[in-house]
Amino acid sequence: MSAQPASALPSPAPQFGVELIADQPGQGELLTPAAIAFLAGLHRRFEASRQARLAARRERQAFFDAGGLPDFRADTAAIRSADWRVAPLPGALLDRRVEITGPTDPKMVINALNSGASCYMADFEDSTAPTWANLLIGQRALREAIAGTLEFIAPASDGAPGKRYALKPYAQQAVLLVRPRGWHLDEKHVRVDAQPMSASLFDLGLFAFHNAHALAAKDRGPYFYLPKLQSMEEAQLWDDVLAHIEAGLGLPDGQLKVTVLIETLPAVFEMDEILHALRGRIAGLNCGRWDYVFSYIKTFRMHGDRVLPERGQVTMTQPFLRAYSELLVQTCHRRGAHAMGGMAAQIPISGDDAANEAALAKVRADKLREVTAGHDGTWVAHPALIPLAREIFDERMPAANQHHVRREDVVVTRDDLIRPSIGSITRAGFENNVEVCVRYLAAWLDGNGCVPIHWLMEDAATAEIARTQLWQWLHRADERALHLDDGSELDFALFERALINLPGKLGDRSTLPGGSRINEAIGMLDRLTNADTLEEFLTLPAYARLE
Numbered sequence: 001m002s003a004q005p006a007s008a009l010p011s012p013a014p015q016f017g018v019e020l021i022a023d024q025p026g027q028g029e030l031l032t033p034a035a036i037a038f039l040a041g042l043h044r045r046f047e048a049s050r051q052a053r054l055a056a057r058r059e060r061q062a063f064f065d066a067g068g069l070p071d072f073r074a075d076t077a078a079i080r081s082a083d084w085r086v087a088p089l090p091g092a093l094l095d096r097r098v099e100i101t102g103p104t105d106p107k108m109v110i111n112a113l114n115s116g117a118s119c120y121m122a123d124f125e126d127s128t129a130p131t132w133a134n135l136l137i138g139q140r141a142l143r144e145a146i147a148g149t150l151e152f153i154a155p156a157s158d159g160a161p162g163k164r165y166a167l168k169p170y171a172q173q174a175v176l177l178v179r180p181r182g183w184h185l186d187e188k189h190v191r192v193d194a195q196p197m198s199a200s201l202f203d204l205g206l207f208a209f210h211n212a213h214a215l216a217a218k219d220r221g222p223y224f225y226l227p228k229l230q231s232m233e234e235a236q237l238w239d240d241v242l243a244h245i246e247a248g249l250g251l252p253d254g255q256l257k258v259t260v261l262i263e264t265l266p267a268v269f270e271m272d273e274i275l276h277a278l279r280g281r282i283a284g285l286n287c288g289r290w291d292y293v294f295s296y297i298k299t300f301r302m303h304g305d306r307v308l309p310e311r312g313q314v315t316m317t318q319p320f321l322r323a324y325s326e327l328l329v330q331t332c333h334r335r336g337a338h339a340m341g342g343m344a345a346q347i348p349i350s351g352d353d354a355a356n357e358a359a360l361a362k363v364r365a366d367k368l369r370e371v372t373a374g375h376d377g378t379w380v381a382h383p384a385l386i387p388l389a390r391e392i393f394d395e396r397m398p399a400a401n402q403h404h405v406r407r408e409d410v411v412v413t414r415d416d417l418i419r420p421s422i423g424s425i426t427r428a429g430f431e432n433n434v435e436v437c438v439r440y441l442a443a444w445l446d447g448n449g450c451v452p453i454h455w456l457m458e459d460a461a462t463a464e465i466a467r468t469q470l471w472q473w474l475h476r477a478d479e480r481a482l483h484l485d486d487g488s489e490l491d492f493a494l495f496e497r498a499l500i501n502l503p504g505k506l507g508d509r510s511t512l513p514g515g516s517r518i519n520e521a522i523g524m525l526d527r528l529t530n531a532d533t534l535e536e537f538l539t540l541p542a543y544a545r546l547e
Contacts, residue, residue, distance in 0.1 A: 016040045019191045022132040022547070030139055030206065038209050038248065042201045043192040046241055050183055050198050053234050057184075060230070060266065065302045071414045072269050076232065080272045085336040086279045087254060092175050092220055093119075093283045095400035096338060096377035097393040098386050100174065103128045103450050104138025106152040109145050110165045113173040115383040116390075120174040124203045125181045125227050126291070126460040127450035131547050132189045134447060139206055142178065146211050175220060177259065180204040182228035183237075184537060201241065208245050208256065216255055223283070224258045228291065230266040232273035239278050254280045259340065263288025263461070264295040268324050268417055271331045284338025284376070287325050289316060290345075290461035296320070297468040300418075301534045304479040307472055309423025311433065311465045316342070316369060323416040329374040330407040338401060341370035341378035345456045348384045359455060360388060367392045374405035381457040424485040425473065433466035434498040434525070435505070439512065441538065442521035445545055446514035464538055467525070470495065471534050492530070499526055520545070 016037045020027070064070070072080070100117040102108045104124060112120040122142055128134055144150035145167060154162035167173065180203030181187075186196035187203075208222060215222040226238055242256045260267075260274055262285050267274065275282055293314050300306040308314050316325060325341075332339035344363045349356040363380075367389050370378050376397075380389050436453055440463035443451040451458050473482055473490055482490040499522055509515030524542065528535050535541060 017193045019194075021189045021191060024133055024136050026140070027136055030136060030143075030210065035206060035209050039190065039197065039202060039205050040192050041248065042205045042241070042244070043195070043197050045244060046201060046237065047192075047195065047198060049237050049240070050200075053183060053231075053237055056233065057230055061299070064299050067303075069414070069418060070266050070269050070299065073273070076270070076273050079276050084276065084279065086275055086282050089283050089336075089338070090219065090221070090257060093223065093257065093338070096175075096284075096340065097397060098389045099177075099340070099377055099379050100383065100386065101127065101179075101343065101379055101381065103134075104141055105134070106137070106141040106144075106150060107154070107165055109138075109141045110150060110152055110167055111383060113145060113176070114168045115174060115386055117174045117380070117383075117386050118377065119177055121177045121179055121225050121379075123179045125179050129444045129447045129449035129546065130181065130185075130187075130199065130543065131447045134449075135187075135189075135203070139210070142176070142207065143210050146176070146214050170218070175223070176215075177221075177223040177225050178204070178207050179225035179227055180207075183234060184228070185539070185543070188543070204241075205245065208249065212245070212249050212251060212256070216251060221255070221257055224256065225286070226258050226260045227288070228264055229260055229262075229274060230264045232270050232277045235260065235274040235277035239281060242281055257281055257283045259284045259286055259338070261286045261288035261291070262324075262328055263291030265292065265299045265418070266295075268292075268327070269414070271328060272335070275331070275335050275337055279335075282337060284340055285328055285332050286340035286379075287328055287342040287375075288461070289321065289342035290459075290465060292321075292324065294461055294464040294468055296418075297465065297472055298534065298536070301468070301472055301475075304476040306418065306420050307476055307480060307482065308421050308469065310425050310429030311462075311469060312429060313423035314421060314465075316366065318421045320417060320419045320421065323412045323419075325370075325375075326373055326407060326410045327412040327417070329405070330410045330412075332376075333374065333403050333406050336403065338376040338403075339374060341367070341375040343379040343381060344385055344389070345381050345458070345462065346385065347382045347452055347455055347457050349455045355455070360385075363388060364392065368396075371396045371402075374402050374407050376401040376403070425482065425490065426485050427488065430470075430473075430484065430490070430494065431498050431501075433470050434495070435502060436466045437463055437470070437525050437538075438499075438502060438518060438521045439506075439514070441524060441542060442512070442514035442517040444514070444539070444542060445517045445520060447546075448513045451513050460539055467528065467538055468534060470525075470529050471531075474529060475532075475534075495529060496526075 018036045018040050096118050098117045099119040100112050100115050101121040104122045152165040156162045181199035185199035187199040188196050190197040212222050329339040346359045346363050371393050440451050440458050477490050
């Protein structure tokens, strides 16, 4: 008799009002009765506040949709003008010049911790498709890594035994930071009092429950990255959560440290306020550039005068992005916090030396821009880029960070942060957006949240840029008379032709991540793009189809 798939297994009996909707081998080692009770306590204490914050997001977006513009808040001017600093940074986070990010499968965890990067952000968010198996495998891998027992043996190939991956000694490992999913996401496999649990609280809470004491004993936090915040109130909610966890686990106040990604347009107007709300626990802010571009498009989805050119032209040299980056440096250094740079999405191009060198030249220019602007560190998506990024930062940042670079020359206004971009939309750029959306979504539905496409590492954030651009271009085309740079009309007929032609361009689907789900992804993108209202996040309707 064949074994039942995990999704068909009966759910364990509810404990503490918590129902686990799925079952995976070994899940009882992570979701112990004590862990379940801890998670239930987080849900009951904070779910109403989370829902209130999500409602506030919807109200704010309605204001933008009606023509309103984001701006610095009048009611918090005193916070921005006052002299205050965040709590001193722990020694392990003083030097963060190169950070690598990626999902939490065992092989990735080992390679990232061994990579030579200063820090590794283990990502449960944009680079992880949140299947129940992926989440539990990731939590288990991180727990074993912290205990020093994690290893991975690759499958055997052609009769040869699989390669064994093991951790370097602890002193040679990158400092671990963990990114939970954002406030907007539910964890559908865990229901508390018949409600789905917050994915944020599940990811961070379960990790802290199992690992906080072990990391604190090593003077390694625990440390976290917090994604997609939009306001100081959302930051305050996180501060309340962290204080609750510290108290519940018997940890000192301020033991848990966080870095906040400034990756939404509303948040850039509240950076001082976010730092202030988390001032006892925050280590810095990060330029989450790809999500930030996505947020710019989403915020201004109804503003025909703020349509961006194709995503390849929306680089950090665009005035609105340069203003965002420089204001972040100025704000963080005034408050004693790190100003972290953004992601280099390039990956090495094998078999084409000229193309590979061109890609590396883009990385060099980007990292040189960041260190010159005053950033204290940067992100890469591939281990091969670590030496390049480190060389650039080592040469121009001999100290652990650049907090002394105050950037008092920077003067950024509201209009600087929302200035429209100059550029065009090419046929190749339009069709690339369609291809990236479909290929990424197919892979995500198949359980893979981090996908190399045309020598760029695509994750949910980069795919979201492509998706929201397609929606805005097509729905705002009439009022702005949008055309491709060759004069062709930019309309739904162009979009439908791109969808119809895509399968032929992709060739053998068996070689593609999620190749068996390409047709499903095409159908989803078609519906999402034709919808009268822009879906807030691609992963919300896709999550319903996962597993």
